[in-house]
Amino acid sequence: MWAKGDKASVLDEDINGVVVAVNGAQITIETEDGFIMNFNANELLKMHETSNLMDAIKRIDIDKISKEKTIPAPRSFVKQKKDKKEIGVPEFDLHIEKLVPNKRGMSNYDILTLQADTAKRHIEFAIKNRIPKIVFIHGVGEGVLKAELDFLLGRYDNVSFQDANYQKYGLGATEVYFKQSGK
Missing domain, CATH: 2.30.30 (SH3 type barrels.)
Structure with missing residues (x-):
């Protein structure tokens, strides 16, 4: 050369x-x-x-x-197909920042009570409107809200619950299933 x-x-x-x-x-x-x-x-x-x-x-x-200079073609990813059951599952975030504009002045007891009352309202609404499944996003934290949510859900008949999809929510969510009666 x-x-x-x-x-x-x-x-x-x-x-x-x-x-x-x-x-x-x-x-x-x-x-x-x-x-x-x-x-x-x-x-x-x-x-x-x-x-x-x-x-x-x-x-x-x-x-x-x-x-x-040519832009390489993007890699193709296999898209997950959603089950028809998965379409339109309501998700409710129980983090206090999502429930009130300002938590200043609220004690931990007030915060937990508001979160539990909000969850109870959503559960009652789902039962009344025959919604088969909902998801509560509670976060990981110290587990106080999750324990309260588990206690609340345990008081209902025809309700089962489990940890939500780990890939989508991590450890901070619970799926709630409502068994419909034949009314």
């Missing part, structure tokens, strides 16, 4: 010169100021004799550049 007599420019410095020796990837150049310097081939840029812009443009390999 490099030959004795080629004009070269150093990539990261303002140094130009003429190649005086080629030893594999080691190129020796004589700078315009008369100094002899050694560089690796990847540190140099070959300069062409002509300053004609059209000649420089013709040397550009457009196909090579367009291949480098």
Whole structure:
């Protein structure tokens, strides 16, 4: 690629010169100021004799550049198919930040009572409207709200509950199923 007599420019410095020796990837150049310097081939840029812009443009390999610039096709992911039962499952977030605009001045007891009352209202609504399944998002925390929710759900007949889908909710949610009577 490099030959004795080629004009070269150093990539990261303002140094130009003429190649005086080629030893594999080691190129020796004589700078315009008369100094002899050694560089690796990847540190140099070959300069062409002509300053004609059209000649420089013709040397550009457009196909090579367009291949480098093409955006790779996105990887295809297998989408999970939802069961018809999963469509439209109501989710209720019981975090206090979602229930009141400002919790300032509320004790822990007040917060837990509000969360339990909210859960009870949603349970009653689901039973009344024959909704087969709901999800309560309670978070992980110290487990106080989850324990209160478990106690509340245990007081209802025809209600079963379990931890919600771990992939979707992590450990901080409970699925509640309502067994419908034949009324």
